[in-house]
Amino acid sequence: MTRTQRLLTLLQILKENRYPITAEVLADKLQISVRSIYRDIESLRNQGAEITGEAGIGYQLKSGLLLPPLTFDINELEALILGLRWVESNTDKELSHSALRAINKINTVITTQHQTLLEQNTLFVPTNRIIEIDHTIAKDMRFSLREEKKAKIDYKDAQKQLSTRIIWPIAVGYFQDSQVIAAWCELRQSYRHFRLDRIISYEVLSDNLPYPKNYLLSRWKKEILKEAPDKN
The missing domain is CATH 1.10.10.10 (Winged helix-like DNA-binding domain superfamily/Winged helix DNA-binding domain)
Structure with missing residues (x-):
């Protein structure tokens, strides 16, 4: 052996x-x-x-994700590193540090030849954030999404109107000028999208989502994105 x-x-x-x-x-x-x-x-x-x-x-x-040994060609490695570099430069501190650790782990298991190619890599991503990120809110937002927990937010809309909402987090989108969370809003009784830079406070509640996240996500895709249901 x-x-x-x-x-x-x-x-x-x-x-x-x-x-x-x-x-x-x-x-x-x-x-x-x-x-x-x-x-x-x-x-x-x-x-x-x-x-x-x-x-x-x-x-x-302990429970967690551990991948078995994998082999990547140079194009796959470039794609992985490029994506991780983007995450490192454009997300909250916790996710950024995780991306850097992932890059370091990849570098420890690839061949010396591939390490040299990556060190000489000429593919770059923007390193200057366009918007300021509240790292604590971003971290809590991802946690509530992953753990399928409701959240209580104080939100200031485009008209500067402040409101308090209970939301059911469904998905987070990372755009060039903002991060946006898609959620069911108990106040409006419909799906809404909330920009991270307009969320004043974000409290993860102990209440679980009343429906599985996958179900809510499929309904959101059908109602908001107008996607046809998956028949597989």
């Missing part, structure tokens, strides 16, 4: 166990030394796996 195969097997064992598993048990399953398990755990952590625990207690893989 190669070390790459061993790391993937170790990862799979951790995924299948709901409770911490000791290094001794892992070593027995993989027929290697406990010291090798310690090194392998550290290697997986360096590659982005969120593994909790320590020697003598046991290890557990």
